[in-house]
Structure formats: structure tokens, C-alpha cells
Amino acid sequence: MPPGRVFIFLILFVVSVVIMYPFYFMAVTSMRSQSQYELGKGFSFASWIQLFQSVPVAKEMLNSLIVCACAIVIILVLATSAGFALAKAHFRGHGFVLLGIVGGMMIPVQSIIIPEYVNFVGLHLINNYFGAILVYVAVGTPFATFLMTTYFRGVPEELIDAGRCDGLGYGGVFTRIALPIAKPALATVVVLQFIPIWNDLLVGLLFLQEPNVRTFTVGLGVLASSRVVSIPGLMAGSLLSTIPAAVIYIIFQRYLVSGLTLGASK
Template identity: 50%
Template sequence: MRALLSPAARRFLMLPLGLVLVVMLFPFFVIGRSSIEVTDAAGASVFSTRNWTTLFAHLPVARQLFNSTVITLGSVGVILLISSLAAFALTKLRFRFGGPLLGAVAASMMIPMQSIILTEFINFAAFSLTDNFLSVIITYAALGVPFGTFLMTSFMRDVPDELMEAAQIDGMSYWGIFTRIILPLSAPALLAVAVLQFIQIWDDLLVALIFLQEPAVRTITVGLAVLQSGRVLDIPVLLAGSLLSALPAMLAYLLFQRYLIGGLMLGIGK
């Protein structure tokens, strides 16, 4: 597409794209500036770390960031494992009702999270799994597996069957074919699923807020929500926390955006 556009046309397109970039980044500029700006005794605005000091004094930031990391990485790992195995079975292992099963998986993506969250909480409470990372990881995995399976299936469908047949002739097992052939070829789709699910799970509030009530197991998003409704009502302090909470998801997207877009385009193209 770049080759089809003249230099003048490319420069013309940069103007609206630049405006969109400014609009998207301006809120982060405001948040960052407000988080380091305080009002002194004379009423003038000065830069200070007071807001960040107050945030760390009222919120166990390191602990909650650790909780968010464990839950997010655990959930993404489970999603990738189950989605890739399901996609491999649906595309490379022929069995009855494979088509309807894939349709059911795709249809399950239409189920809103809010409609099942209360039932999930009751079920986990019956097994004494509330205030436990395991309940949150299972819930996030259940919500993310349908999308991951659908995208991975779209990608794996066009992986040549001849590769699998040649490996079987050489005596390789299905597990060996999956781990040594299918997974390496599916790396772009795996990265796309991982980045999308990482951003969604890290930024989620509802599931963690319902399942994790104890302060020791709260995520950073839940901690900020509780902080807002509790002792600290200072907006700049909350903005500092919001910026800190948003940074991991932003970095994940910026670092892997090329793989994310490439994986999604390959899945759509296939």
C-alpha cells in the first residue's frame, strides 16, 4: 500500500493521523502532569513528588502490582494452553461434531461477563475459593478461551496437513507434532492472543473486585477503586495511581504491537 501512494499523498495522510495521535495521547499528558503538580502555600502550581508519596503511603503498590502480575500472567498462560490445544484438535484431528463445536465456541463469545459473574462467585464460594487467585484465574481463562480458540483455529486451519502427515510417517506423536511443529508456526497468533488478553485482564476491575475482597490479594485496579471510595479523595493522587496502573498494559502494546497486528491480520486472512 505504501508503494501505491505518492510522497505527497503520504504527507497528506500524516496530518489526520497526527491529529488522532494528539487526541489519544493528550489524556495521558494531563494525567502525568497532574500527578506531579501540587499547589503551594501561595496558590501557585509547582512540580513535586508529594502525590506519589501519598499514593505509596496509603496503598501497598508493590504488593498489588505483584498480585496483578501473577493473576494476569497465570490467566494468559491458561488461555494460551487451552486455546492452542483446542484449535489443534479442531483443525488437525478429525472427529464428529467438530464444526458444531467450533460454532458453540464462537457463540460463547457473545455471552456477557456480567450475566455469569454472580453464578461464578456462588460456585467458588461453595468451594471456599473466594479471595483466592485460583478463582480469578479460572474465571478470566473461561472468558478468554473462546476468543483465543477462535483466533487460533483461524490461523491453524491453513497450516499444511502435509507437515503433520510427514511427521506421523517419521513416528512423531500428536503431542510432538503439536509442540514441535504447530506451536512454532503459530507464534504470531499466540502473541496476538497473549497481548490482547494481557491488556484486557490487567485493566479489568469487575471480576477482581467481586472475587478479591481481602486487602492482601487485591489487584492494583481494585486497590485504586477502594482508595477512591475510602480515605483518599485527592484527585492528583488517584491520577498518579491510574498512570501507574496503565503503564504495564501500555508497554505491552507498544512492545508487541507489530506482532499483535501481524497475528490478527494473518488470522483474518486465513
């Protein structure tokens, strides 16, 4: 093997180890009881049993799924329709509108979370799925809109014209032509939104505090802040929480590369 390839292989190996080690640590630790963890050897399902006994895993997973799915559906609806309009409708001032949306990407969620909390208290949206969903939508929509605008700009005008000649209005062109061919961009939006929303702790801690609406990450956060912390139990929960994101990534990864390189070339 040429030295250059060996060098690249070594770098990739080191990067892989750095990325995979936390997963290895989580997997190994979750398979030990607290005492085995402290001894550094042994094998047990005790931490998994403890996790399911102390945390309503199914309920919290379902809460996470509801919040994630609703937020992503709303983001997709807003981003695709806005992206199509910004890319193809050529209305006056569309560049300015896009600039405003791109500007929204620069606002960190931490800077708006307190004003949003205060407002949502007044609107009775605390401890309500919809409150958290709205925050995720507000934070995720600008980037998703930017991505969809870029994608739709690459769709030939003739395709839109062909649809109009075939008997479609703009709405029909959007739903029956533009959306079906935007699968890579839609998949990219799903993956790039699902992972941060699923993993989010901050918004959940503020807006979904009650046990019946708590998401899984909030549940783990509560577990981590209890008086006696079980590291193996926490690792079991953490490992469990990575599975949905990994599944989503595996399902959509074949579209992801083409989606992420949108607009890079004609």
C-alpha cells in the same frame, strides 16, 4: 505535499491527540500535589510519595501479575490445544464444537458474574487467586480458541504429515511443530488477554476483596472511593498501571499485526 496526504496527516494528528491526551493529563497531574493541581501549576513528587504510602503498590502489582500470568497461561494451554484439535484432528462434530465456542464469545462477563460469584462462594473461591483466574479463563478462552483455530487452519497439512513421518505422534506434532510456528498467534493472544485482565476492575472487586489478594486496579478503586480523594495520587497510580500493559504491547507488537490478520489471506 499533496492535499490528500495533508488531509490524512491532519486526521491522524487529531486522532493521536485524542488518544494521547489522557496520558498527558495523567503524567502532568501526577507530578503535582493536590494544592498544585487545584492551582493548575507547580511541580512535585508528593502525589507519588502519597501513592506509595497509602497503597501497597508492590504487593498489589504482584497480585495483578500472578492473576494475569496464571490466567494467560491457562488460556494459552486450553486455546492452543483446542484450536489445534479443531483445525487439524477432523473429528466428527468439530464444526459444532467450534460454533459453541464462538457462541461463548457473545456472552458478556456482566451477565454471568453474579451466578459465578454465588457458585464460587460455595466453592470457597472468593478472595482466592484461583477464583478470579477461573473467571478470566472462562471469559478469555473462547476468543483465544477461535484465534488459534484460525491460525492452525492455515498451517499446511503436509507439515503435520512430515512430522508424523519423521517420528512424531499428534502430541509431538503439536508441541514441536505447530506451537513453535504459532508465535504470532500466541503473541496476539497474550496481548489481547493481558490488557483487559490487567485493567479489569469488576472481577477483581467481586472476587479479590481482601487486601492481601487485591489487584492493583482494585487498590486504585479503593483509593478512588476513599473519603478524601487525591486526584494527583490517583493519576500517579493510573499512570503506573498502564506501564505493564504498554511493556507487553511493545514486546509483542511485531507479531500483533500478523496475528490480527490471521486467515485474511492464504
